[in-house]
Amino acid sequence: MQSARADRVREQHAAVHALLDEGLGLRPIARRLGLARNTVRRLTNAATADELLVGRWPGRTSILDPYKSYLHQRWTEGCTVARRLFEEVRERGYPGGESVVRRREAFPHDDPPRKAPSVRDVTSWITRRPDRFDDDQAQQLKQILTRCPALDRTAEHVRPIAELMNDRRCRELGQWIERVQADDVPALHGFVTGLGQDLDAVVAGLSLRYSSGAVEGHNNKIKMLKRQMFGRANFDLLRKRVLLAARGRS
Structure with a gap:
């Protein structure tokens, strides 16, 4: 059976390339040989019939x-x-x-x-709790940090701020900022400067139970509705959809 299939592929390949040499296109070749056009295209793209047989049958x-x-x-x-x-x-x-x-x-x-880990992968590993990724991920992260001492020093500061934010320990924020400023980590100095410019809001976000997440959610929903309605209806209909969405009926 395998030999018969291989012989058929070779015959089809030879026939297709013979008609190509005569100047025929894919559609006429498919009609003349009774083959699907995709099959003809696959036979045309293969320089030899063996290319189409690689890996199809064991032992070949x-x-x-x-x-x-x-x-x-x-x-x-x-x-x-x-x-x-x-x-x-x-x-x-x-x-x-x-x-x-x-x-x-x-x-x-x-x-x-394996494919090399992406920037997003490494960022996720650095900010994630050590007990929440497997041994393989931990080994890859260890190898990456060993090859890049600057990233290793940065990770030493990123992990504490990630845990601080997750546990909402705002009292430790000042100490963390001082440690970063005292260390030679240029990648984090700009981040710390930004925190200092709006420190009261950062502390409030880490200490209060209030959140702007609901407001941001409504803003995203309204933007989505605006994109859906663009060029289709007037403001009155858009207003109705926004109100219905706010009531959970859209």
Whole structure:
């Protein structure tokens, strides 16, 4: 069965490329061969039939096999861009197309190296309580902070302010500001300056039970309604929708 499928793919590939050499387009080729246009397009984009057979059936050799060790080495070195990897192996004699390199079968390991953590990931790890992320995340964060001493010093100040805000310990805010000002952490000096310009509001936010969250929620809802109604109705209808939304009926 597997051999029959492979033979059929090779026959279709040869037929499609023969008609392409005659100057026919995808639609006429699809009609003449009785194939779907997407199938014809896939056959057209493949330089050889073997590209379409890679990874489909167990035990089948691949035109990429001689280059897999090199791809694995480059991947572990941090090069994960398929286009760049394709160009590198092509310079080494690889005869196939880029689509084969893009497939998971191109790499001789079951668990490819993980994507590097994003800025958002690292920020989340630094501000999160240590008992709320797993061992893998903790290990990644430790490696990042070891490679960047400036970020490590910054994290030493960010964690306390995050806990201070979560626990609403406003009495410790002044001490935290003094520690940051005494340390050489330029990234936080601007933040501390901003806190000092509106310190009363910051203290109130950390000590009082009142919150502007409800007001901000209503503002966001009104903005959403304005975007929905733009160019569709007049002010009277917009007013009705806002009032109904405030009553929970929209």
